[in-house]
Amino acid sequence: MNGNMNGNMNGNMNGDRHHPEGSVVIIGAGTQGRRLAYMWSRRGGPVSLIDLQEQQLKDGLKYVQKLRTEANDLPGSWGEVRISHPSSLGSVLKDAWLVIECVPERLPLKQEVITQIDYLAPEKVVIASNSSSYGIGEILVGLNLKHKNRVLSAHCYWPPETTAIEIMGHDETDESLISLVLDQCRVHGFSPFHVRQNSIGYIYNRIWAAIKRETLLALSEGVCTPQEVDAIFKDVLKSPKGPCEMMDVVGLDVVLDIENHYANTRSGVPIEPRDYLRKMIKKGGLGVKSGHGFYDYKDTDGEIRS
C-alpha cells in the first residue's frame, strides 16, 4: 500500500522548514493520528502515517486535506503526508526524527508497538506515546528497550482546535529530547506543557478527574441534579458545557475506566463516584452513544432531548 499527499502546489518541499531533519512517523491513523498528521506536516516537514487498515489511511488523508482547506496557513508550506502499512515500518523509520504511537488505548498493544519501534528505529529517533491513560513510565514497566532514554509521552487533546499538548518523560528520559519536542510542538502550532514529574495522569486530566469525581460525589449524596451541576458550572466558568454533559459525550463507561485507573494507582479515591457510575451503566446509560446518560439523546444526533 502506498500513497501520498503533497500540499506544496509546486510539488517540492520548500515550505517553512523549522523542523529537524527527517520525518515524523505516526502509527495509527484514527481520530488522533490523522489530526497529528495535519499538525506535524504544517511547517513543511514530511509525515508518514501508518495503519493496519487501508481505509483508515485513506480517510486519514481526506481528513488532513479537510483541515488544510479550513486553515489559514499558506498552502505552499505544507509537508508531504505519505501513507503505509506497518510492514514497512523499518524502512520508514530510517529517515525519521520523531515517531508517535497513536494506536488504541490497550496497554499490551502500546507496549508491543513501542518495543517494536525501539527495535527498528535508529538511536537518534525520539519515541512518543499519545496514550491518554498511561503515562510513559507505566507503559515501560517490564519492557526491555535498547534506548529507553529517548521515550516520552506527548499527549494531545480533542477537538482539533485544542492546541494543548502535554510532554512527560520518565525517570530516565533525556532532558534535551524533552526540550527538543517542546520546541518543535511550539513551532508546529501546539501549546506545549511540560509535566515536570512522572505523574499518574496529565496536568489537565488530573484537574478534570477531580471535577468529575466531585460532581459524581455530590450527585450520589443528592446534593443537586445533573441539570443544576451543569447550569452552575456554565454560569460561573462561562464554559459551553457542564461536567455531566461532557461526561455523556466521552461515555460513562470510559469515565469509569479512567476513574478505576486512578483508584488502582493511588490511595484515597472515594468509591461513591464509581458506584454511582456503575449503577447508571448497569441500566444501559453510557451517555450520547447509548442514547441516554445524565440526559436523554434518543434520535437527536447527540443533542440533549431532556
Ligand SMILES: NC(=O)c1ccc[n+]([C@@H]2O[C@H](COP(=O)([O-])OP(=O)(O)OC[C@H]3O[C@@H](n4cnc5c(N)ncnc54)[C@H](O)[C@@H]3O)[C@@H](O)[C@H]2O)c1
Ligand atoms: N480520541 C481522542 O480524543 C484522544 C485524545 C487524546 C489522546 N488519545 C489517545 O490516542 C490514542 C489513539 O486514540 P484514537 O482515538 O485515535 O483511536 P482510534 O481507534 O480512532 O485509532 C486507532 C488506529 O490505530 C490503528 N491500529 C491498531 N493497531 C495498530 C497497529 N498495530 N499498527 C498500526 N495501526 C494500528 C487502528 O486501525 C486505528 O485506525 C489512544 O492512546 C488514545 O488514548 C485519543
